[in-house]
Amino acid sequence: MPKQGSLLAYTVSRLILALPTLLILLTVLFLVLRILPGDPVSALEAGRHRSIRDIAADKARLGLDQPWWIQYPVYLGQVFSGNFGVSLGSLYLGQPVLGVIAQKLPATIELAIGGMIVATIMGVGTGVLGGANRDKLPDVIVRLYGGIIWVIPVFWLGLMLQLVFAVGLHWFPPNLRYAADPVIYPPPTHITGLYTLDSLLEGSLDKFAISIDHLFLPSLTLGLVVSGFFTRTVRANLLRTINSDYVEAARARGVPEPFIVLRYAFRNALIPIVTILGLQFAILFAGAVLTEKTFSWDGMGTLLLNSIDSRDYAMIQGTVVVYAFIIVIISVIIDVINGLIDPRVRY
């Protein structure tokens, strides 16, 4: 047993505590996907004319003809063994669900990282600007920005950026992850699946430039909308720390003001942000689905939407369950980072 209060012990306890959350999420998804309105296969079949026998066969193959107390353990078994069955839709017919998800996941991760980078830069920048100039003009502008940016529909912002920077100015490509023609512009070899990283690993700056070019507008769209939260939190925290005794003491010693803001106040203002960062990922992933649709970005969100279109029940279930896993894992990681920054939370 690791020593109490050590990072390892804390990580292990966070992992154990995350299990109920994961189980509850999986159960909620089970209820929604299988129990609530009759049965999903019939609901999905509504738009499609197929014989009753085919539908029954589909149900039997998914085990949906069984009562729920048999379905539930089977479902949990599938989820924890990573066996989500094979795709039933026309797009990926017969391919293992998890395999297809593994292909699409890197695109979403790349977009999410890009969005987080933009959100952090914008949010911290504006937050510090506002907090350091309390009630002056920059602060008023920053407060307006923080109050308005998060209620802008992310897909609309994406359309507007496309309209201005792609259709109007031709600075960036309007959509897709990479140049449309794979013969002239072959994408980087698959190593991690993140095009930006793969092209660097391959040593090709040209490919890196193309990837960044395509990544920029979607990341900006997603990042701006998420940044409002950072702006408000950084500003509020900075206002709190900037008036604290130790900052006052530094000021009395004659430490120059910019140095006080960045070195003394800012660092301690950052800690509470990490704590609530976890919830932002839910918003980030929801926003990513819309951003993917806006920019024809071929990731998890697009996969989910395509599965819905092609009535692919197995794929829909697999995608949402993977989302649930990602959310829970991220919350554990953030808790651990928190424990790393602030040792007090480990006890």
Next chain:
Amino acid sequence: MTEAAAQQQTEQPLERSSSSVGRLLDLLIQQRRSLAGAMFWIGVVVFFSFIFIGLAAPLIAPYNPQSIFLTPPSQPPTLQHLMGTDDLGRDIFSRVLWGTRSSLEIVAIGSVLALIVGFPVGLFSGYVGGWIDRGLVLVMDSVYAFPGLLLAAIVALFLGKGVFNIGIAITVIYVPTYFRVTRNHTISVREETFVEAARALGANSMTILWSYIAYQVLISIPVVFSLSAADAILTAAGLSFLGLGLERPAPDWGLDLSDAQKFLSSGAWWSSVFPGVMIIIFTVGIAFLGEGLSDIANPLLRKERA
């Protein structure tokens, strides 16, 4: 300062009405010149304007939002068509006005249902405490952690399209929010002296919960509503944009944006700009209302707790 003057000063602001809702109203009127107060009242004006637009859409919309090819398609804004026409020759201004309706209906259904479920469960959970409370909090927090749009999307997928179904899908996201706020407030009110007094006088739990605590906790509901309603509008529009919301040809902001996307590359900016601008004015209005309200109501909540 004399004692009388001091007393007058402390009494003056909050004397007019004794109920917490009445006190909040007094404060809102008093503080209309502060930033939070101004935000609140701007929000109120925007919110009620949209309710008016929604109700009066059939009277104020210049054209039928669904009649196609009455005018040339894809026209930029003119005096006849203030926001231009879309690819089917429908008047965008009329569609945008009518779109207010579905948005309002969905938010109303979603918020009322979330309140009906979240408020009593939150009251109960906060009042009884113990392992029931811990369990409920865990469940609600887990649901809250999941991306709301995705959860609503799956629910919407199985319920089908339409205003009422999307309203239910939205409810699923906001039950945890209403629950959380109600529960936390209940826990603080539970320990108040007047609740203690009621208990000492022999009132049973149901009476204490509904006649004493619920009334006090109700004050936090407008804040939750205004903070979640803006998000609900965005989610509803997002669902429609993804093709899971309303059915064509219903006039709906998200749906119209999804159609407009196809014609973006031809430079038809008006069909994508205006529905989005409507969403933003509405959501910013509600967000202002909520920010202002929570800024002003929060000191009040703190005072009650002290």
